[in-house]
Amino acid sequence: RGNRREAREWLELADQRAPADASAGRLLFLELLIEAKENDRAIERSRSWVKAWRSSFLCGKLILRLARSGLNAGASELAADCADLMPNDTPGMISYLASKGRQDLAQRMLLCWGDRMSKPSGLELRSFVPASAAVGNVGAPLTKMAQRVRGSADTAVQGELAEEVANAFGKSVLAAIRPLLSTEALLTRPLFAAELWMFEGNSE
Numbered sequence: 528r529g530n531r532r533e534a535r536e537w538l539e540l541a542d543q544r545a546p547a548d549a550s551a552g553r554l555l556f557l558e559l560l561i562e563a564k565e566n567d568r569a570i571e572r573s574r575s576w577v578k579a580w581r582s583s584f585l586c587g588k589l590i591l592r593l594a595r596s597g598l599n600a601g602a603s604e605l606a607a608d609c610a611d612l613m614p615n616d617t618p619g620m621i622s623y624l625a626s627k628g629r630q631d632l633a634q635r636m637l638l639c640w641g642d643r644m645s646k647p648s649g650l651e652l653r654s655f656v657p658a659s660a661a662v663g664n665v666g667a668p669l670t671k672m673a674q675r676v677r678g679s680a681d682t683a684v685q686g687e688l689a690e691e692v693a694n695a696f697g698k699s700v701l702a703a704i705r706p707l708l709s710t711e712a713l714l715t716r717p718l719f720a721a722e723l724w725m726f727e728g729n730s731e
Contacts, residue, residue: 535559542572547579557589561596569593570601574608583609583616587623594629606632610639618654625661633662641667652684656691665696673704685712690719698726 538556545552553576560569573589580586586609594602606624610617617640624633637658644651652671659667672688689708693701701708701723713720 531559531562535563550576550580550582550585554588557592561592561598566596566598566601569596570598570604573601573605577605577608578612581613583613583620586613586616587620590624590632591627591629594632599631602629602632603635606636607639610636611643614640614643618658621658622661630662634664637662637664637667641671644671652688652691656688656695660695665692665700668692668695669700669704673707677707682709682712683715685709686715686719689713689723690716693719693723698723 535556538552538559541552542556553572557569557573560566560572570593573593577586577589586605590602590605590609593599593605606620609620613620617636621633621636621640624630624636640658641655644655655671656668659665668688669692672685672692685708689701689712710720713723
């Protein structure tokens with residue numbers, strides 16, 4: 528036990544002296560902090576490290592390690608941090624966490640990512656919808672769609688998002704926001720518009 532405490536002290540010193548973006552030794556330091564039940568310190572250091580690392584691989588690794596240690600609140604905070612720091616990598620991290628059975632953390636990351644999307648690009652929309660599908664959250668893209676429509680978003684953006692949602696969850700889910708979708712928006716995706724009208728029973 529004394530040797531492990533000494534090792535922890537040496538690793539803490541190494542952590543303080545190492546370049547901010549270095550990961551060597553820090554994962555072992557985290558293990559010893561968790562083992563010693565220095566939970567607050569483990570969470571604080573993890574959040575500090577990911578800000579410097581900007582690595583989705585290491586971020587996912589730390590999130591899961593905290594979660595498996597029962598530090599769910601810390602893992603959730605770290606998931607939110609990673610979504611803010613690496614929005615372009617967030618879809619992959621959401622899928623990764625979901626594949627590891629941590630739907631709760633994937634969901635947390637999805638919601639944080641969605642909150643920071645004020646005017647999503649087409650690329651972001653194409654990533655956001657399947658990420659929502661990975662955690663089974665149809666409400667997130669429908670809410671985003673309603674916000675975009677009420678905010679007078681470009682009709683092409685509305686049409687693209689409607690098609691992405693329908694492809695991921697089925698056309699029936701659009702019923703919740705169908706009154707908000709204009710004909711102009713749907714006609715920016717003419718093939719999809721025709722399929723949707725036929726699905727809805729319109730023969731004309």
